[in-house]
Amino acid sequence: MKKKDQALIFELSREGRRGASLPENDVPEVDVEDLWPDDYVRTKEPELPEVSELQLVRHYTALSKRNFGVDSGFYPLGSCTMKYNPKINEVIARMPGLAHLHPYQPESQVQGALQLMHELQESLAAITGMKEVTLQSAAGAHGEWSGLMIIRSFHESNGDYNRTKVIVPDSAHGTNPASASVAGFDPVTVKTDERGLVDMDHLREVTGEDTAALMLTNPNTLGLFEEDIVEMAEIVHSAGGKLYYDGANSNAILGKATAGDMGFDVIHLNLHKTFTGPHGGGGPGSGPVGVKAELVPFLPRPLLVKEDGQYKWDYDRPSSIGRIKPFYGNYGINVRAYAYIRSMGPEGLHQVSEDAVLNANYLRKRLERYYDIPYPQYCKHEFVLSAKRQKKLGVRALDIAKRLLDYGIHPPTIYFPLNVEECMMIEPTETEAKETLDEFADAMITIAKEAEEDPNLVLEAPYETVISRLDETKAARKPVLTYQEQ
Amino acid sequence: MKQNHRYLPMTENDRWEMLETVGASDVSELFSDLPESVRSRSKLNIREALSEEALVEYFQSLAAKNEAVKDYPSFLGAGVYDHHIPSTVDAVLSRSEFYTAYTPYQPEVSQGELQAIFEFQSMIATLTGMEMANSSMYDGHTALAEGALMAATQKRMKKQTILISETVHPEARDVVQTFVNGPKLSLNTIPSNAGKTDVKALKDMLNEDVAGVLVQYPNFYGTIEDLKALREAADAVGALLIVKSNPLALGVLTPPGEFGADIVVGDTQPFGIMGQYGGPHCGYFATKKTFMRKVPGRLVGETVDEEGQRGYVMTLQAREQHIRRDKATSNICSNQALNALASSVAMSAFGKRGIKDMALQNVQKAHYAKTSLQDAGFRLVYDGPHFNEFVVDVGASATDANQSLFAEGMIGGLDLGRFNGEQDHHMLVCVTELRTKAEIDRFVEALNVAK
Numbered sequence: 001m002k003k004k005d006q007a008l009i010f011e012l013s014r015e016g017r018r019g020a021s022l023p024e025n026d027v028p029e030v031d032v033e034d035l036w037p038d039d040y041v042r043t044k045e046p047e048l049p050e051v052s053e054l055q056l057v058r059h060y061t062a063l064s065k066r067n068f069g070v071d072s073g074f075y076p077l078g079s080c081t082m083k084y085n086p087k088i089n090e091v092i093a094r095m096p097g098l099a100h101l102h103p104y105q106p107e108s109q110v111q112g113a114l115q116l117m118h119e120l121q122e123s124l125a126a127i128t129g130m131k132e133v134t135l136q137s138a139a140g141a142h143g144e145w146s147g148l149m150i151i152r153s154f155h156e157s158n159g160d161y162n163r164t165k166v167i168v169p170d171s172a173h174g175t176n177p178a179s180a181s182v183a184g185f186d187p188v189t190v191k192t193d194e195r196g197l198v199d200m201d202h203l204r205e206v207t208g209e210d211t212a213a214l215m216l217t218n219p220n221t222l223g224l225f226e227e228d229i230v231e232m233a234e235i236v237h238s239a240g241g242k243l244y245y246d247g248a249n250s251n252a253i254l255g256k257a258t259a260g261d262m263g264f265d266v267i268h269l270n271l272h273k274t275f276t277g278p279h280g281g282g283g284p285g286s287g288p289v290g291v292k293a294e295l296v297p298f299l300p301r302p303l304l305v306k307e308d309g310q311y312k313w314d315y316d317r318p319s320s321i322g323r324i325k326p327f328y329g330n331y332g333i334n335v336r337a338y339a340y341i342r343s344m345g346p347e348g349l350h351q352v353s354e355d356a357v358l359n360a361n362y363l364r365k366r367l368e369r370y371y372d373i374p375y376p377q378y379c380k381h382e383f384v385l386s387a388k389r390q391k392k393l394g395v396r397a398l399d400i401a402k403r404l405l406d407y408g409i410h411p412p413t414i415y416f417p418l419n420v421e422e423c424m425m426i427e428p429t430e431t432e433a434k435e436t437l438d439e440f441a442d443a444m445i446t447i448a449k450e451a452e453e454d455p456n457l458v459l460e461a462p463y464e465t466v467i468s469r470l471d472e473t474k475a476a477r478k479p480v481l482t483y484q485e486q
Numbered sequence: 487m488k489q490n491h492r493y494l495p496m497t498e499n500d501r502w503e504m505l506e507t508v509g510a511s512d513v514s515e516l517f518s519d520l521p522e523s524v525r526s527r528s529k530l531n532i533r534e535a536l537s538e539e540a541l542v543e544y545f546q547s548l549a550a551k552n553e554a555v556k557d558y559p560s561f562l563g564a565g566v567y568d569h570h571i572p573s574t575v576d577a578v579l580s581r582s583e584f585y586t587a588y589t590p591y592q593p594e595v596s597q598g599e600l601q602a603i604f605e606f607q608s609m610i611a612t613l614t615g616m617e618m619a620n621s622s623m624y625d626g627h628t629a630l631a632e633g634a635l636m637a638a639t640q641k642r643m644k645k646q647t648i649l650i651s652e653t654v655h656p657e658a659r660d661v662v663q664t665f666v667n668g669p670k671l672s673l674n675t676i677p678s679n680a681g682k683t684d685v686k687a688l689k690d691m692l693n694e695d696v697a698g699v700l701v702q703y704p705n706f707y708g709t710i711e712d713l714k715a716l717r718e719a720a721d722a723v724g725a726l727l728i729v730k731s732n733p734l735a736l737g738v739l740t741p742p743g744e745f746g747a748d749i750v751v752g753d754t755q756p757f758g759i760m761g762q763y764g765g766p767h768c769g770y771f772a773t774k775k776t777f778m779r780k781v782p783g784r785l786v787g788e789t790v791d792e793e794g795q796r797g798y799v800m801t802l803q804a805r806e807q808h809i810r811r812d813k814a815t816s817n818i819c820s821n822q823a824l825n826a827l828a829s830s831v832a833m834s835a836f837g838k839r840g841i842k843d844m845a846l847q848n849v850q851k852a853h854y855a856k857t858s859l860q861d862a863g864f865r866l867v868y869d870g871p872h873f874n875e876f877v878v879d880v881g882a883s884a885t886d887a888n889q890s891l892f893a894e895g896m897i898g899g900l901d902l903g904r905f906n907g908e909q910d911h912h913m914l915v916c917v918t919e920l921r922t923k924a925e926i927d928r929f930v931e932a933l934n935v936a937k
Contacts, residue, residue: 006597007795009605020572020835025847025924027854032738032846034873035853040580040710042740042842046612053574058579060602060831067598069586079589084493085586094576097549100556102566103764104900106888112551113763120531138624138766149668178807178817182635182666187812225519256517257524280824281599282589282784284766301662322667323660324842326565326627327764337544344536348491354513355496361516362504378516394577405594413591416808419636432843433495434504446812453719465594475789475801479778481618482934483608 004466006066009059012481015048017057039259047485058454066466067281068410074436076363078382078413079173079221081251081273085342089276089336103327107312113331114311117304120338121288126248127349128267129260130290136300136330140248143268143287144179144215149321150291150298151213151242152264157298157319163212163241169198171221171417176246181366185212192419196222196375198460204235210314211241217249218262219380221417223425225252233263241297242266250274250430252380254359255350265292275337285389286333298325355430356381359437363428366441370448374420383428384420395458396449397422402469403450405460492538498781541917552874553897555761558781559925560897562625563875563916565655565704565763567625567756569734570920572835575758575828584827589820593799600798603786607828613736613833613841614750615743616772622785622826623769623818626753627658630700630730631665632771632782632816633749637698637726638671639815640780643726645697651683653705654730656905662700671697681707681868681877685715692719698726698749703742704735707868707914708875713745732756733770736875737845749773758832759825768825779805782816821842847919848874851926855917858930864937867912877902881937884913890936896929 032041051059075082076217093099101110121133137143148166155163165188166180177187188206191207193199197220207214214236218226226232228288231402233243245259251274259267271277279285291299297319303316344352357380364373364383371385385398401411401424413425428437450457462468490497493722496504501513510516517525536544550701560568579585586929590596590603592934595613603621606652610619623629648666650659652675659675676688676699683701692699699720713729726748731741734756742750754765773781779802787801807814852874859878860866867877880887884901891898903910919925 004602005736006607008601010608016839018835018837018839018840019574019753020840022570022836022840022844022847023919025850027851027926028601030853032849034892035849036710039714039739040581042736042738042870044744045613045838045842046609046611046736046741047593048612048836048838049834050839051834053572053835056574056831056834059578059834060574060827061581063598063602064578064581064583064598065598066601067583067587068592068595069694070582071582071586075588077591078757080588081532082588086493088541090580090585092542092545096556097551097552097555098545099762100554100612101552101763102555102560102562102568102761103490104562104564104566104904105553105555105897109553109892109897110763112548115551116545116548124530138628139818141817141818142624144721145817147669149664174808174811174814174820175817177812178810178814179551181812181814182668182817184607184670190604201639204928205689227519227521230521230523230661235927251848254519255526255530256518258528261526264570278585278824279585279588280822281596281602281827282820282823284624284768284822284825285599285820286766301608301660322664323657324628324663324664325765326655327656329696329764330766331764332760332762335545337606337933339541341532342536342544343493343538346530346532348494348535349530351491351494354516355494355501358501358504358508358513361508361510378519378681385513394865401592402594410595411592423745427616430496431493444751457883462594467594467597467795467797468793470791470797471789472799472801475787475799476804479801480788481778481785483605 006062007050007299008483009051011061012055015050017050017052019053021049022351026176026395048387062379066235073408074432075410076426076428077410078414078427079248079310081310081429083276083428083429084431085276085278086340087106089339092333092339093335105122111311112372114304117334118306120334122305123341124269125290126287127254128290129258130267131293132299133168133288133290134297134303135288135334136325137268137287138291138325138330139283139285140268140270140287141175141179143289144246145174145183145270146300146324147244147266147289148179148183148185150295153210153321154295162210166209166212167206167214169329173221173246176215186221196224200228207239211236211239213244215244215246219249219252222384223379224375230358234266248273251372252353254353254354264293271333271337276340284330284333287446299450313387354431359428359430359432362439363426363437368442368465384423384424384425386420387422390451391422393451393455395455397424399458400447403447403458404443404463406410406464409440409443446455493733508540528785539715541776555897558895558897559921561899561915561917561929562897564900564914565815565915566761567918568920569756569918571758572832574835576832578822578831579828585824586609589924590800597797600786600822602827602830604798606826607786609830609833612768613733614772615741617775618778619770619772622821622823623767623783624822625767625770626751627661628732629751629769629771630658631662633728633751634662634666634698635701636780636782640726645695647672647674648700649674649676649691649696650700652678653683653707654700654702656705681709683711683716683868685719688719692723696723696725697730700728704732704873707877708872709868710872713742717746733851734845737841738849754829757829759828766822766825768822768829780815783818784821803868810840839848844919851919851921852876852917855926858879858926862930862934874918875914877912877914879911880913880933883910891932894932896932
């Protein structure tokens, strides 16, 4: 790639250019000055760019070339499940009869959309072992918060106002404690033991009459299955708390185990991860929430129901936590997820988890001689390694990540989870072929050798990207967040 | 022989080779850490797999059970609008380097995404008249709710009351209510008068405990609020003024920033985003620089690389959940980057003048519809200045009127009885640049027949 400064679209702007046309105005013209009081009429024009259609297309095409997506190459970002986004999903999501619907059309005009959503709800309920699923939440973190609000309403409906604490493992996704806090709880940390699993003694210690819930992902963020899950559920339930399942890692257990069977009461799924909604540079996502029977009354309003063969929105839900999102959730992403589920079927989803887990274990095994593997047992769909050994040579996880870019590979997640030194978290997913995994393993092994023989080579990477390492301190100290005309 | 699923590359041979490397005799051994009691015994209870052809047919059959708004002239708005989407929008979004990428954690290979977000932030800031904007929110309603939470945090939780105008979209008011239930803030509703926030009533409600005043501009009924009076009122007790605004309206309407708004939020759906039955759309969040470290969501900033070349990174991440965890300003993890990109492309395609022209056309066509309805003897429910929406009394049940309109091949406006039983004769009518004079005339005529 050639290193060249990329103009901002504002810098391409010239007065009078335009990249789109408007319909002719066929009604009598009236001056807005005559319709509105003076101080309502904008006098200072917004500084939006003015470009022709081709300039616009070239600009964004140039930007796209400076971006790495799953279609560009291997993207083993742990805890993010960067699997292939099927092309047919995009075709289906754009079908006019599915896409061009207004949320305030009467239910009779959108029975197809409602049927689609209802079937998706049923499928997700079966996959998670829950009684009922809502598609309202916009993203995983939004689902976490909704799920916790449901748990809070449940406790309060029992007059239980003193359950103020949510237990979260130290290795958890950062959104977990943040969601607990936004939902009005005090997060309490439970430690990870030497196995990489929740420390059971510590869990017993922190669980009590003030426990509202335990928030957990299983497999956990180290890629390990919490083997003591049945006992954990017993501890939390007998104290009167609920179990919340963070579904970010569900790619590992599709058809193998359900959150419901593990004792969880609430779950959210990340449809943009496990169910192939495209990640879109960070969104839009969709984070449906499933609950066990006793929590159904608390689901957000409205709830999609089927009555006498017709689908309808039920607003009459007096115990509901309320509305969490306008309209009916991120429907467009839900369409893609349902297309994926229908293309896989039960056997396909089963295979997904087996292949994802085999791929992760294969990579772990191929890398174990070159990097420290803190938890040597079988992993699920992802695993962590530590660059502790390389750090002694002056090469850190960040440097290894940057060097990987030169090999055309998107680096794994780095420095997460926080409880592993120089952590790299690798999630290959099931859609990658063995050849790709081998290329990645070979690159990682080469970098480990480079770190020993010529650490500077790694420290100064990347070389092959359009830009070299960026000054993040400058960005934060003197923030420039909008275009400033020179 | 069993066909490999097209998304799954591994052959049986690959699997055996890999198992050998791993040192496992078969795949089930890799799941041996699952306790017996939690293992699923039966096949997932979902429908069988479909081939690609059958999949398309199935979804087409579902699509056939819907009435697409593009097949009828539609007068529905209320937060989701039927506007021209330039063909360039989908062409750009379909670049897989954009739609198959994730949050730009590695800036060297994500400059395209980062620059696009930086441009989006810049466009929103200039449109709203604010100093800065974030990289996007889930949607306009949740952005408003985050604004309310930020106002309370801003005052270090010493102020616990939020006031919201009755003229804010009813669903947005519901969403704000759910959000403020988290930190247990009080939410009180400012009454309206003639379809506008009652400023006098607001003044009576204000006290030192009020952290923020939430209004919509143009409001749910399409009426333009008097931001100057609202700003002055909020200032009396040091409350933040938080304005939810349709960004297209700001092409002709004085931006909230010029009235001194503290936070401006809204949804960019009017710019390049399909209705999609209400989502996903794209919230925006703009504010003053003084609040920079309290803003929810992601921020992208400009910087330089080791050779002094300009580049972009996610910045001020110490506010965010992955560093501050429970101390984060919000739990928002990602953003609506792809839809923000759609809106950036649309805003760039129309440009400064195009957006003004488009906004003007909306005003003029809505005005034409409004006066045509008045000429036909209909009563306008609220008489203040409007953008592209207004409320008309259809003289009969609005639900029935909409049924008659649909029989005539049109989708009518929003039946306000949906939110307020006393308003079941009232219809919120939206007229965008896509409605022609002929369509508007037919609409007025059909309503007249239905009356």
